Amino acid sequence: EDKVVQSPLSLVVHEGDTVTLNCSYEVTNFRSLLWYKQEKKAPTFLFMLTSSGIEKKSGRLSSILDKKELSSILNITATQTGDSAIYLCAVRHSGGGADGLTFGKGTHLIIQP
Amino acid sequence: EPEVTQTPSHQVTQMGQEVILRCVPISNHLYFYWYRQILGQKVEFLVSFYNNEISEKSEIFDDQFSVERPDGSNFTLKIRSTKLEDSAMYFCASLGQRNTGELFFGEGSRLTVL
Numbered sequence: 061e062d063k064v065v066q067s068p069l070s071l072v073v074h075e076g077d078t079v080t081l082n083c084s085y086e087v088t089n090f091r092s093l094l095w096y097k098q099e100k101k102a103p104t105f106l107f108m109l110t111s112s113g114i115e116k117k118s119g120r121l122s123s124i125l126d127k128k129e130l131s132s133i134l135n136i137t138a139t140q141t142g143d144s145a146i147y148l149c150a151v152r153h154s155g156g157g158a159d160g161l162t163f164g165k166g167t168h169l170i171i172q173p
Numbered sequence: 174e175p176e177v178t179q180t181p182s183h184q185v186t187q188m189g190q191e192v193i194l195r196c197v198p199i200s201n202h203l204y205f206y207w208y209r210q211i212l213g214q215k216v217e218f219l220v221s222f223y224n225n226e227i228s229e230k231s232e233i234f235d236d237q238f239s240v241e242r243p244d245g246s247n248f249t250l251k252i253r254s255t256k257l258e259d260s261a262m263y264f265c266a267s268l269g270q271r272n273t274g275e276l277f278f279g280e281g282s283r284l285t286v287l
Binding site for chain 1: 177208214215216217218262264275276277278279280281
């Protein structure tokens, strides 16, 4: 069975801290891994990773894929209260629904002032 | 900025009633999806749609569900006879090119079945 596992499921830190969110996967014919941020409703896209070892960066957020370990991490440095959200990892693979995605349960990140 | 729009944002219905959720995908996109998220649980794939037919569907997408693209712009999800366990947030998503880029999600339609 294809699966995507995220850890931790929830995390509470103080503003200014750095956090690392984890995602591991076991899927058939991996194509890409995507990170989304879900605040109130719709997931909004953060990164898409297809190649191992190449870091993608956007401001204080960065992510990297390790195909050997079948995992990815999402780093957020100098966290702000606006980073509070559920961070979703999703994997595109064959059997994921004609290029649809299999999602993990998400990491609920809470940034305290 | 182009976006996926969904209506209604929230619908309350009685068990056994039919519900239609509507989506307008991004205009030049070709691949369309429905996902659902039961409160507190993960986002789950329901169905994908391309070239006016279902490409793939999950185990959740049983005979009570159907999708169609009636007029070339709207993409609808119909639930024929709703059950309590159908209560969830339903997300529509669209994709421009296969294997490239990310899915764009709508804001979701919250369905509450009483």
